[in-house]
Amino acid sequence: MEIGSFIGLDLEGTGEYYNNQLGMARLNSARAGIYHACKLYHCTTVHLPYYLCPSVHQYLSEHGIVTQKYYCNDRFEPMGVKPKENEAIIVVNYFGIIAHKNMQKVADRYKNVIVDNSAAFYASPIDGCYNIYSPRKFFGVPDGCYVIGDCASKGIVQYDEDYSSETASFLFKTIEFGTNATYQERMKNEQRIDQSAPLRMSQLTHTLLKNINYARIGKKRVENFMYAHFMFSKINKIDPLMLLDKSCVPMVYPLVIESADLDKKLREHNIYVGRLWNNVLKEVAMDTFEAHMSKFMIPLPIDQRYSRKEMNFIYEVVTDILKEE
Numbered sequence: 001m002e003i004g005s006f007i008g009l010d011l012e013g014t015g016e017y018y019n020n021q022l023g024m025a026r027l028n029s030a031r032a033g034i035y036h037a038c039k040l041y042h043c044t045t046v047h048l049p050y051y052l053c054p055s056v057h058q059y060l061s062e063h064g065i066v067t068q069k070y071y072c073n074d075r076f077e078p079m080g081v082k083p084k085e086n087e088a089i090i091v092v093n094y095f096g097i098i099a100h101k102n103m104q105k106v107a108d109r110y111k112n113v114i115v116d117n118s119a120a121f122y123a124s125p126i127d128g129c130y131n132i133y134s135p136r137k138f139f140g141v142p143d144g145c146y147v148i149g150d151c152a153s154k155g156i157v158q159y160d161e162d163y164s165s166e167t168a169s170f171l172f173k174t175i176e177f178g179t180n181a182t183y184q185e186r187m188k189n190e191q192r193i194d195q196s197a198p199l200r201m202s203q204l205t206h207t208l209l210k211n212i213n214y215a216r217i218g219k220k221r222v223e224n225f226m227y228a229h230f231m232f233s234k235i236n237k238i239d240p241l242m243l244l245d246k247s248c249v250p251m252v253y254p255l256v257i258e259s260a261d262l263d264k265k266l267r268e269h270n271i272y273v274g275r276l277w278n279n280v281l282k283e284v285a286m287d288t289f290e291a292h293m294s295k296f297m298i299p300l301p302i303d304q305r306y307s308r309k310e311m312n313f314i315y316e317v318v319t320d321i322l323k324e325e
Contacts, residue, residue, distance in 0.1 A: 011211045017121070018133065018146050025147040026201035028162040029193050030118045030134040031059035033145040034090065036198060037130035038065050040154060041112045043088040047081050051290040052092060052116075054279045055194060063198070074289050075243065077106055088112040095254045095299070096120035099245035122218050122249035125149065135205070137251055138221075138303070139212055142168035142189055144205040162199035167192050180272070217304040218249045224302035224311055228253040231315045235322070237296070252299035255318075256292075259325060262318070263298055269317045273298050 018024060027033050034056060038046055045066040048056060057067050070081040076094045083089045089110045093103055096119045107113045107126050117123045118134035125131040130149035135141050142164035167189035170182040179186075229240060237256040244250075263273050280294040300314060 011207060013207075013210045014213075016206075016209050017212070017214045018148065021125075021148050021152075023148060023150050023152045025152045025156045026206060027145040027147060027156070027159065028143040028164075028196065028199040028201055028205075029136075030116070030132050030145045031056055032159075032196075032198035033132040033134075033147040034114055034116070035060060035063050035065065036147055036152075036156070037114045037132065037149070038088055040130060040149070040152065041088050041114075043086055043112055045084075045086070046088040046090060046114070047078075047083050048090040049078065049092060049290075050280055050284050050288075051094075051277070051293060052090075053277055056090075059194075069283070071284070072289060074238075078109075083110060083112065085111070088114055090114045090116050092116040092118075093120035093123055095240070095252055096123065096250040097240050097248055097254070098243045099248055100124050100126070101245070102243045119251040120248070121251075122214075122247075124247070135209055138217070139209070140171050140174075141205040141208045142171065142202065143193055143199075144201050144209065156200060159198050159200050162196070162202040162205075164189070164202040164204050168204060180270070220304040220306075221249050221251075221302055224306055224308075225250045225253050227308055227311050228255075228300060228302055228314075231311065232300075232318075235319075250302065253302045255298045255300050256296050257298065257318075257322070258296050259322065260295065262321060265321045266298070266314075266317060271314060271317060273300065 025036060027036060045068065046060060047068050047070055049072055050069045051072060060067055071079045073079050076098065078091065081089065089112065091106050091113060093116065100123060103115060104126055107115060107129050113129040115126050115129045115131045117131055118137055121133050121135060121138045125148040130147055130152060133146040135144045143162050170185040170189060173182045173185065232255055235257060237258065238254065240254055263275055266273055275294060276297060276299055277294060280290050284290045
């Protein structure tokens with residue numbers, strides 16, 4: 001106990017979105033969460049999609065999990081994968097646009113399913129699976145992951161606790177200087193997580209996650225997503241509403257336009273977007289769905305920082321660029 005001295009942040013603690021689930025582990029990254037799920041399944045091999053952040057494959061490989069990659073169809077469903085009895089499979093809720101009922105249909109095909117909801121924080125957990133959530137992709141926190149499923153907290157005492165405060169200053173500096181000016185500091189935090197062993201969620205992140213207006217943020221994301229679709233639907237090569245329902249709170253708006261330099265030209269207008277994920281082009285044939293998405297999909301930001309004003313600006317810049325091509 002400490003009494004006296006200076007006053008720190010005064011936070012009300014209104015509660016976590018996921019709290020006291022009947023089977024939940026708080027870890028420091030989605031990668032650690034996926035690894036933990038593999039251990040809970042007692043699986044040393046996991047099937048995962050080609051179209052996935054390369055850090056997942058790298059992290060699992062470094063921690064003794066064998067990975068085998070599979071292709072997806074244009075509904076983001078696994079194709080031709082048949083895990084053995086003692087193997088797991090990762091199915092991904094891409095961009096947070098796949099409704100629970102559609103994820104359930106995919107999960108029902110397999111045993112030992114790990115549902116990657118890194119881009120779908122608000123998606124309800126699927127029973128009989130381990131569900132992975134990454135709050136860092138939705139909120140201003142330095143680390144964090146939820147693993148939700150039967151006995152998910154089993155074995156977490158073997159992991160040390162993460163300490164994020166030394167690399168979390170970018171969250172404060174962003175308020176005063178903006179995200180571009182603090183990007184390198186944020187990347188130092190990402191590198192720290194990349195290099196860490198599986199750890200429990202930091203107390204800093206746990207505290208911050210108790211002080212978020214989840215309803216407001218979810219509502220704003222849905223509004224921005226639907227407005228973006230209203231503007232871009234006629235030029236988007238995919239239909240982001242295809243698998244969506246009212247329960248979905250997307251992470252981004254996936255815009256597919258066959259313009260290889262669109263991301264670079266957007267950055268010239270201070271719209272900072274990247275491709276997901278360029279490494280895929282080195283691993284798959286160019287006529288695959290994965291190659292097309294990796295080469296041409298732009299994840300447009302639709303998060304709680306923005307309103308129709310910013311959505312309109314993005315649309316105007318994109319259409320102006322396309323007119324010049």
